[in-house]
Amino acid sequence: MAAEIQPKALTRKPILLQRVEGSQEVVNMAVIVPKEEGVISVSEDRTVRVWLKRDSGQYWPSIYHAMSSPCSCMSFNPETRRLSIGLDNGTISEFILSEDYNKMTPVKSYQAHQSRVTMILFVLELEWVLSTGQDKQFAWHCSESGQHLGGYRTSAVASGLQFDVETRHVFIGDHSGQVTILKLEQENCTLVTTFRGHTGGVTALCWDPVQRVLFSGSSDHSVIMWDIGGRKGTAIELQGHNDKVQALSYAQHTRQLISCGCDGGIVVWNMDVQRQEHHCRKCGKAVCGKCSSKRSSIPLMGFEFEVRVCDSCHESITDEERAPTATFHDSKHNIVHVHFDATRGWLLTSGTDKVIKLWDMTPVVS
Numbered sequence: 532m533a534a535e536i537q538p539k540a541l542t543r544k545p546i547l548l549q550r551v552e553g554s555q556e557v558v559n560m561a562v563i564v565p566k567e568e569g570v571i572s573v574s575e576d577r578t579v580r581v582w583l584k585r586d587s588g589q590y591w592p593s594i595y596h597a598m599s600s601p602c603s604c605m606s607f608n609p610e611t612r613r614l615s616i617g618l619d620n621g622t623i624s625e626f627i628l629s630e631d632y633n634k635m636t637p638v639k640s641y642q643a644h645q646s647r648v649t650m651i652l653f654v655l656e657l658e659w660v661l662s663t664g665q666d667k668q669f670a671w672h673c674s675e676s677g678q679h680l681g682g683y684r685t686s687a688v689a690s691g692l693q694f695d696v697e698t699r700h701v702f703i704g705d706h707s708g709q710v711t712i713l714k715l716e717q718e719n720c721t722l723v724t725t726f727r728g729h730t731g732g733v734t735a736l737c738w739d740p741v742q743r744v745l746f747s748g749s750s751d752h753s754v755i756m757w758d759i760g761g762r763k764g765t766a767i768e769l770q771g772h773n774d775k776v777q778a779l780s781y782a783q784h785t786r787q788l789i790s791c792g793c794d795g796g797i798v799v800w801n802m803d804v805q806r807q808e809h810h811c812r813k814c815g816k817a818v819c820g821k822c823s824s825k826r827s828s829i830p831l832m833g834f835e836f837e838v839r840v841c842d843s844c845h846e847s848i849t850d851e852e853r854a855p856t857a858t859f860h861d862s863k864h865n866i867v868h869v870h871f872d873a874t875r876g877w878l879l880t881s882g883t884d885k886v887i888k889l890w891d892m893t894p895v896v897s
C-alpha cells in the first residue's frame with residue numbers, strides 16, 4: 532500500500548524548546564514569566580523556584596526558596612509581580628518578586644483553609660484572593676489586609692477555579708463532577724446555579740470571557756464546553772483523550788482550546804467550528820452493541836475517536852463531518868498542569884516525571 536500523503540496541517544507539531552529539571556518531587560504548578568525567558572514553579576518538594584535562561588542555554592534557578600510545607604498551587608500576577616502560593620497545610624503565603632526575578636520578598640501569610648489549598652486565583656481588579664481547599668471550602672480574602680471576606684462549602688474537594696471579573700461570577704469544579712457558579716459580593720455570595728455533565732470528577736476549568744463559555748476537563752476522559760453566555764444550557768462534549776484530562780488552557784486570539792492529560796496527549800481543539808449537541812451519538816436514538824456494530828468519528832459533534840452510531844447514521848455521515856477539528860500531539864509525559872503564554876505562543880507542561888517542558892506551539896496554535 533502506498534504511503535498516505537498527509538495534509539500539511541496534520542504534520543505540524545509543537546516544538547520542544549526546553550526541559551527544566553531539578554525538582555525532587557512533582558511540580559504542581561508553574562508559569563512562564565512574560566517577556567522573560569523564565570519559569571516560576573511550586574513543587575511538592577516544598578520549593579518555590581524561579582528559573583531563568585542562562586548563556587549556556589539552560590534554565591537555572593535564580594530563586595530557590597524552601598517552605599515548611601509542600602506547595603500545592605500558585606497564582607502569579609505579572610503586573611504587580613505578586614506571587615500567591617497555596618500550601619499543603621492550608622496557609623496562603625504571598626511574596627513580591629523583584630524586577631530582575633532574582634529576589635522574592637515575603638508580604639504576608641494567612642490561614643485560608645484547614646487543609647491543603649487546591650486552587651488559588653488572585654484578582655487584581657478587586658484585590659481578592661480566591662481559593663479552594665481539601666477542607667471543601669471555597670474562600671475569598673482581601674489581598675491587601677489578608678482579611679477573610681467570605682466562604683462557601685462545596686459538595687466535594689474542588690480542583691477547578693475560574694472567575695469572571697465583569698459579572699463577579701466564580702466557577703468551581705469539584706471531584707463529584709459538579710460545577711458550581713456563585714456570584715460574589717464584597718462580603719457575601721449567592722448561588723447562581725450548579726450543573727453536571729461528567730461521569731467523573733472535574734479536574735480543570737477554563738473560562739473564555741469573550742465568548743462566555745466554560746470548559747471543564749474530567750477524569751472521565753472528556754472535556755465539556757458549557758455555553759454560559761447563551762443561557763440555553765447548551766453543553767458540547769469533546770472526546771479526544773484516552774485517559775484523565777488534567778489541565779486546560781485557552782488561546783483566545785485563535786479560539787483554540789488546549790487540553791492535556793494523563794495519556795501525555797496535548798490536544799489542540801479548533802473552537803471556531805459549530806459543533807452540535809448529541810445523543811445516539813448522532814441521531815439521538817438509543818443504540819446498543821447488538822443493534823449496531825458500526826463506528827465512526829464525528830468531529831463536528833466533538834468525537835475525534837470512533838463512537839458507536841446506528842446503521843442509518845453510519846451511511847449518512849459525510850466526509851466533511853469526519854474531517855478532524857483537533858490536532859493530537861504526544862508530550863511524552865503524564866501532564867498535571869499547563870500554562871499557555873499567548874504573546875509568544877509558548878506552552879508549559881508539567882509532568883508526574885518532575886520535569887517541566889516548554890513548547891513552541893506556533894506551528895499548531897495559529
Ligand SMILES: *[C@@H]1O[C@H](CO)[C@@H](O)[C@H](O)[C@H]1NC(C)=O
Nearest residue numbers: 598599600618620622624640
Ligand atoms: C504552614 O506553613 C507556613 C509556611 O511555611 C507557615 O508559616 C505556617 O505557620 C504553617 N501553618 C500551619 C497551620 O502550620
Ligand SMILES: *[C@@H]1O[C@H](CO)[C@@H](O)[C@H](O)[C@H]1NC(C)=O
Nearest residue numbers: 714715716717718719720721
Ligand atoms: C451582600 O453584600 C452586598 C454588598 O456588599 C449588599 O448590598 C447585600 O445586601 C448583601 N446581601 C446579603 C444577603 O447580606
